[in-house]
Amino acid sequence: MGRESRRPRREDRAFNLEEVQALPVPRCRPEDVPLIGIAPMPAEYLQAFVPPRLDADGRSHCLGCGGILYVNWTMVHGEAYCVGCFFPTRLFHYIEGQPRLVVALQYHPDDLRRNERKARR
Numbered sequence: 001m002g003r004e005s006r007r008p009r010r011e012d013r014a015f016n017l018e019e020v021q022a023l024p025v026p027r028c029r030p031e032d033v034p035l036i037g038i039a040p041m042p043a044e045y046l047q048a049f050v051p052p053r054l055d056a057d058g059r060s061h062c063l064g065c066g067g068i069l070y071v072n073w074t075m076v077h078g079e080a081y082c083v084g085c086f087f088p089t090r091l092f093h094y095i096e097g098q099p100r101l102v103v104a105l106q107y108h109p110d111d112l113r114r115n116e117r118k119a120r121r
């Protein structure tokens with residue numbers, strides 16, 4: 001019994017890429033990310049992400065696990081992932097002619113690829 005009560009392994013908590021890719025998920029558009037006093041983010045840039053999934057209280061929800069989106073940083077500046085399911089998320093956006101934008105946007109699942117080297121372990 002002791003073994004079964006251990007903390008879930010990372011693989012057990014990770015979002016299921018195939019399941020998320022099977023969902024009809026739109027791509028993010030400038031109107032999905034209203035920024036007050038800042039020029040809209042370019043449509044071409046936003047295509048890499050899904051629209052923010054906000055609840056009535058304005059909290060972001062994760063596409064991978066449905067939970068409120070809390071993130072941990074990665075080693076890459078501005079890049080993070082959902083603490084619940086590791087779904088990749090970018091927080092810092094550097095767009096020419098604009099100040100650094102801080103908006104949590106999750107990558108579109110159709111563009112995600114499984115890391116085959118890790119998956120074989």
Ligand SMILES: [Zn+2]
Binds near residue numbers: 062063064082083087
């Ligand atoms: Zn998640």
